[in-house]
Amino acid sequence: MTGSDLAVVLESLRPAPGSGGMVGADARRCARALGVDGVAVSVTLGSGLTELLWSTPGTSTQLEDLQFTLGQGPGPEVAASGTAVSVPDLSLEPAGRWPALLADALALGVGAVFCLPLDVGGACLGVMTLQRAEAGPLEERSLADAWIVTNALTAALVQNPEPWAAFAAAEDTSHFYRAAVHQAAGMISVQADVSLAEALIRLRAHAFRHGRPLIEVADDVVARRVHFRHDDGDEPGVRGRRRD
The missing domain is CATH 1.10.10 (Arc Repressor Mutant, subunit A)
Structure with a gap:
């Protein structure tokens, strides 16, 4: 993890021009700055629908798709509760917590997952999910930096609410993931x-x-x-x- 990586990520956390509200920062650089293997950000659109805005390719994207397909996992749990979820060792989670998800998530190579809410006044606008192949808790410095990134993301999305506005108005969503x-x-x-x-x-x-x-x-x-x-x-x- 480098402070320069984090600074660059924070500076670039703004919607990319013409992206329909997508985050413009480099997701790989963000993951590196936070000491994890991957990062993903999904926003809530209502009625159980979410939209993947930003992610590192591979495992993080696959984990988001898996959680969305099944409607369960740490991400949906955070979206519903507005409270962060930390799972330092996914293999030790009780089978009944996310019964349809655990085996497939482990098969993807996810050893640890940490989800933080994009919170505005008690309302959860979305979730940032960090995942790592190696089990173990997130370092205190990395967790603090993750909250900084989450807050910056929330501010950027509030300033550009296009994803929610487009969906609520039933406009063309063909650019959505x-x-x-x-x-x-x-x-x-x-x-x-x-x-x-x-x-x-x-x-x-x-x-x-x-x-x-x-x-x-x-x-x-x-x-x-x-x-x-x-x-x-x-x-x-x-x-x-x-x-x-």
């Missing part, structure tokens, strides 16, 4: 006459039942290969050839 999921949840909400939150639950349940990535199932919904009927318990209707 999870654009297909946002669109699919809206379609399911109409097809099944349920709330957006319930639509996302049904989408997740279908993906989990068939062992498929959530984004892949969402693509099927958007392409109208899968249709969620207006009922409570039946399997969604499928048009064309299934891919699972």
